[in-house]
Amino acid sequence: MQKLVLIRHGESIWNQENRFTGWTDVDLSENGYQQAKHAGQLLKKYGYTFDAGFCSVLKRSIKTLHIVLEEMDLLWIPVQKSWRLNERFYGALQGLNKAEITAKYGEEQVHKWRRDPHELPPAITKDDDRYPGKDIRYKHLTERELPLTENLAETMDRVLPFWHESIVPAIKLGQKVIVSAHGNSLRALIQYIDHLSDEEVTQLDLPTGVPLVYELDDDLNRIKHYYLE
Numbered sequence: 001m002q003k004l005v006l007i008r009h010g011e012s013i014w015n016q017e018n019r020f021t022g023w024t025d026v027d028l029s030e031n032g033y034q035q036a037k038h039a040g041q042l043l044k045k046y047g048y049t050f051d052a053g054f055c056s057v058l059k060r061s062i063k064t065l066h067i068v069l070e071e072m073d074l075l076w077i078p079v080q081k082s083w084r085l086n087e088r089f090y091g092a093l094q095g096l097n098k099a100e101i102t103a104k105y106g107e108e109q110v111h112k113w114r115r116d117p118h119e120l121p122p123a124i125t126k127d128d129d130r131y132p133g134k135d136i137r138y139k140h141l142t143e144r145e146l147p148l149t150e151n152l153a154e155t156m157d158r159v160l161p162f163w164h165e166s167i168v169p170a171i172k173l174g175q176k177v178i179v180s181a182h183g184n185s186l187r188a189l190i191q192y193i194d195h196l197s198d199e200e201v202t203q204l205d206l207p208t209g210v211p212l213v214y215e216l217d218d219d220l221n222r223i224k225h226y227y228l229e
């Protein structure tokens, strides 16, 4: 049996302000720092340790992992960052207030944008300042990989190659792994690991900054999962 720990980053400033975030590189709120710290303390208290960490290239995920590892005195372990673990790219919704968008387009449409795995939020265009092609950290991505919008299914398509090529090999080597990522990149991963239907993943919401432990068998099938609280 292998344990894998997934953690959604601590609360960000835009989570607090109720704004669509996506690939916007927003920092943790003070509460988010405390959540990450608490997560690290819990992991330590329950005797967890890690050999490898994985996070996105967004600072809320990077800092969450850093703070957790700092609490565990494990800052020295190798950490791999990948854009593939980034939050789902929320297109033209990025930066907008969720309540205002709900007032404008109605709850049903906003729920679809947020939770329907195949619904695409309105896209940006390449001349938009939010286009990732303008951000140096994505300079190695092909044009096809640079999103203008993304639904959960597309998010899963870009998360899974990283899961199979980087995370799975580490687990199979017997390493203890922690993945710090985002609400939707983790929902995509969980849909895959747990074989959830589209209907089931629609119901799945992850809290910020709470470690989610997966116990996996040798073929990486889930035995059970639970939050550490």
Ligand SMILES: O=C(O)[C@H](O)COP(=O)(O)O
Pocket (backbone or CB within 6 Å): 019, 020, 021, 022, 087, 090, 114, 182, 183, 184
């Ligand atoms: O990008 C965001 O706005 C959040 O991290 C996730 O938002 P959601 O719960 O609306 O998908």
